[in-house]
Amino acid sequence: MGNNSRKPKERKDIDQKYLWNLESLYVSDEAWEEDFKKAKELSKKVKEYQGRIGDSSEILLEILILQDELFRVVDNIYTYAKMKQDEDTRNSTYQALTDRASGLMVEAGESASFIVPELLMIDEEKINTYLDERKELQIYTHYLHNILRNKEHTLSPREEAIIAQTGDIASASENTFGMLNNADIKFPTIKDENGNEVEITHGSYIPLMESKDRRVRHDAFRGLYDTYYNYKNTFASTLSGNVKKNILYSKLRKYSSALEASLNQHNIPTEVYYNLIKTVGDNLSSLHKYVALRKRALGLDELHMYDLYTPIVKDIDMKIPYEEGEQLVLKGLTKLGDEYINIVNEGLKSRWVDVYENRGKRSGAYSWGTYDSNPFILLNYQDTLDNVFTLAHELGHSLHSYYSRKNQPYVYGGYSIFLAEVASTTNEALLMDYMLKNVKSKEEELYLLNHYLEQFRGTVYRQTMFAEFELAIHEHVEKGESLTADWLCETYKALNVKYYGPDIIVDDHIAIEWARIPHFYYNFYVFQYATGFSAATAFSQKILNEGEEALEKYIGFLKSGSSDYPINVLKKAGVDMTTPEPIEKALKFFGELVDKMEKLI
Template identity: 65%
Template structure:
């Protein structure tokens, strides 16, 4: 068996040590069924409290504890089923388990929807009295504060139950997108650099786009986006459905926009989103200069969209076997201290990671798991430098989860999506710093600079372009527009022209890229890649410059979970995202690195 080939293999042919240990969650499907039934029992038990949540301080505590037990259990049931399905989305057994778990999760949401409205029926003075007389409620102080903050956006018990019931239907656009993109669609084969037939997959598309052979890049690019073009109307319908879902929920909860509704969940002002887009708009000249350098370095008359992933330096071929990547990552993250590296080692050696691509496997990479499980990582590993950084990135998520759930009780054991990308990209920033400091020659330094600039391009500029696209399409529908495939293609192509500048030939095929991006179904998620990267640049510099004091602040950040609002958690670590400073500083560093590369070209 050869995991290094571009063509995906069947899962049973991959060695056990390269597969995640989901058996540590449930030994078999029968054990999962037992918890599935236990959730149903807990649902019946909590429903008995309807109308009684705030009868007394002790009753309130009972409800909150039972709710924690219920969500802790259903999380295990749902996450396990989804991760099993992600191993091979063609397996009907796990399609069924995921469907059942999703339905049960909707039931849990419905049957617990009375809790918040009943808490909000209490006057603040009465709630304060409860807090004083029942010691156990002290644990829930921040949770209750956050509930009260959303008082104007919580509906009646009957309305909340109705919204919860809609949950299953509301997930349809994302489900259809995933099934079409991951399970049903098939890309054609092309000839690789050696003339061998290679079937294009989600996992090997970017490695093919990094090829030194321009023919391979162009053929892969056109093959993928021409395939999406064939399904453009279906993808436009799924995205339109998702946007309408977001708008429906925002209106139902009395928000002025879907953006406000999405950000308010974590108490993030919309100005943070707008400031990000404005800051990037004000720093597009550096991106244009980078594209000009790329064109000159590649000795091209015209720079096309399929030329932006290939390394500028052609005679440095960095291939990194998976086992070797672990050594490199551990060296790069040494500034975070011995305890952090020990946790990293545990992850590598205890099967947290599902490493290689197989037929039917979900594309991309992610960190998942529950409060009670290992922090799992899904990869589709190919031996590229980019994939090494993907491991560091996803392990940043997982170790953040590890610290949070170890340091915090269940109620605060996770962290908000606004903070989700900070730890992951701090790992990347530390790793690239290590590699640049240990570079062997100017050529290799140029290669690494190219890679780091690509992190800025893809994580700050590109994700901000995605964020602007999301904002535009939501506002368009909120103002009465309809998201047709033609409209989406026109807008998306225009944004590419704006962000990449005059030295880029924006090929017609890129107009269909919006159909390929799963994050557009995540309700204003992607802007946090850019804010997270900007925060990470600041934190990594503090760690490298200040040493132990900054590391202590940072580990404190990782341990904070949801014990405070994310803006406050990040501020304690040393970054204030209510100002434009972190984004401006990150883009200032990008500009400096572009100038440094220009001197080496």
């Protein structure tokens, strides 16, 4: 059954087999209310340990177990309420439950807020003695050492309280950027392919840039960036304020740079960041070749920045109903072994997935769940190839969560943001490999290659360029210089020239693009898209080429959760992100696919 009628149905009219089974988490709202009460009591209980954590190994064990118990219940409460709300955002019952669950999360966080500061006041020797004398505590070894690792960067309780109180002021630059960028800025209207007036908005910009009509692309590009130029000094001011905040906090916490402060959260060495920028920078020739190929395929004398998003391969109308999509994904993932496929099959049968759009349902897609529940996947499935890849992607997240929770205690049951996109992207790479090996026509092969190369360009090259810009703006301010609009535009344009190469005209308008990128307010976040994609490419290549041993290491990676630092978790599985190798291999693979595409065009 497809579900492609134009109007979304009401939820009650969708066949139950296409709806996720949240009753497996709470059989009823009443059962949820019981847990809500339980969490309130646990919250009070936790508070009773304040000031006593260092008293004995027994007390330490009790509070850590209690903390886990509290947050485990709170996770269930919040996740259920929010997912019920996402089923139909108009439903006031679940809006109210979600509000209550949010309040409960804050309350639980406050009641446990003394734990880390008190742990930091115990000296390391004493903690190690406690670990030696009480076997049950040893499960928490990594957790405790990770907290102690931050000792030198933790201030006195009074100073920590002052920093906590500056939170609202600290986010003022980002909030101002958000208001200006989302609420106040207005873009002009242009004429579309049919001569109709269309307003440029954040939502309509990319579809306009994908237009086959070059005039439409040109007008949208100029219209958007001319508007940003009108506000360039304000945007420079908000970005500068945010960078200064990052640098101030890094100094207060005794880090040598804002980059080090940001990466230390997950114990990622700064060399991982530098290594990404250097390795991609040393291997830009394949991207340059791809840009030249785009120019040739579009038949243009001059390729401009506004020609980067229009498809170079005509869209293939591949109608893939959901059940067919499921089968395609299962075939694409067979290299991950019988056990993996059996879990996926079981999950699909047990209604992990909420498949179709319905009125009021949250848009987009995600994988979620708790330590005690199945993974759950929200989709808004349309019968397109993109949606098949979305299913493979979200199943990657879900199986990562499934393996982590089954093999780790609650305290290590999640995984770090640095690793978050690895399993999902590995699934996409394996599905792409399967589909490329089973294409039915040259058009289909070209379409798939273009889909993958564009994804690679957007995730590895573009995000690395962003990461390089982010590093440049922080280092500029750390040297005592100021971020003027002119300097920002000049620096950003130069990076575009470097990355895209000699076969494109880097229009002056692109120099202001930095002003519209919200990620520059996320404190060295974007590089993880590129490292994650590179690690996933390395894993998928190993699984395809090295067989059983590589697969075993990969499943080991999925089982590790956060039981070690993310860099070590990857290293044990055979992918060392402190070296250029995984990134070089990924870039080499990109180059091979560009060559393949060149032969077909």
